[in-house]
Amino acid sequence: NAGVMQNPRHLVRRRGQEARLRCSPMKGHSHVYWYRQLPEEGLKFMVYLQKENIIDESGMPKERFSAEFPKEGPSILRIQQVVRGDSAAYFCASSPSLASGELFFGEGSRLTVL
Amino acid sequence: DQQVKQNSPSLSVQEGRISILNCDYTNSMFDYFLWYKKYPAEGPTFLISISSIKDKNEDGRFTVFLNKSAKHLSLHIVPSQPGDSAVYFCAAQSYGKLTFGQGTILTVHP
Numbered sequence: 133n134a135g136v137m138q139n140p141r142h143l144v145r146r147r148g149q150e151a152r153l154r155c156s157p158m159k160g161h162s163h164v165y166w167y168r169q170l171p172e173e174g175l176k177f178m179v180y181l182q183k184e185n186i187i188d189e190s191g192m193p194k195e196r197f198s199a200e201f202p203k204e205g206p207s208i209l210r211i212q213q214v215v216r217g218d219s220a221a222y223f224c225a226s227s228p229s230l231a232s233g234e235l236f237f238g239e240g241s242r243l244t245v246l
Numbered sequence: 247d248q249q250v251k252q253n254s255p256s257l258s259v260q261e262g263r264i265s266i267l268n269c270d271y272t273n274s275m276f277d278y279f280l281w282y283k284k285y286p287a288e289g290p291t292f293l294i295s296i297s298s299i300k301d302k303n304e305d306g307r308f309t310v311f312l313n314k315s316a317k318h319l320s321l322h323i324v325p326s327q328p329g330d331s332a333v334y335f336c337a338a339q340s341y342g343k344l345t346f347g348q349g350t351i352l353t354v355h356p
Contacts, residue, residue: 234280
């Protein structure tokens with residue numbers, strides 16, 4: 133009965149490199165959400181995905197950021213050409229349906245850009 | 247455009263007393279409101295929720311109140327315990343997506 137699994141828990145990248153964060157939702161959950169928490173701030177919505185579909189990406193920066201949730205495998209949040217301002221905790225959440233209310237969060241992936 | 251606001255960055259309470267955390271929102275389309283608790287270096291953990299058609303929901307020591315006319319909700323914890331010390335986030339849901347407040351740091355002193 134595993135919860136939402138995120139990896140890596142910690143990732144260090146140099147400016148200009150790529151960062152890939154992975155999220156496996158809870159068993160039976162087909163809705164995945166990515167949130168970002170910058171230092172001293174709350175959680176900001178980035179993107180909402182269902183299998184093979186992006187439902188809402190209104191919180192995603194227009195450039196360098198992309199997300200996918202393939203038919204098989206985990207959801208991936210990809211950040212190209214990272215900059216120092218991308219340093220944050222990235223949280224993934226899942227839910228079984230659209231109207232379920234509660235989202236279940238993973239432990240987060242902490243990205244540090246040097 | 248802060249649709250969900252927690253105006254108190256921190257709250258300090260004595261063990262055994264009541265903790266009251268407040269949250270205001272602006273969007274009338276929110277259909278669910280939730281409270282999450284978060285410890286450092288961990289993900290948020292769900293505490294309690296309330297549908298927009300209700301005005302109160304209780305679960306053990308935790309009670310959430312919703313005042314739709316004032317667009318205000320609050321979380322009451324009674325009695326407060328030192329283990330309740332954490333950051334509390336209020337969140338509002340619309341079409342599955344959660345919008346979070348900035349969080350309130352609760353410290354419960356023994």
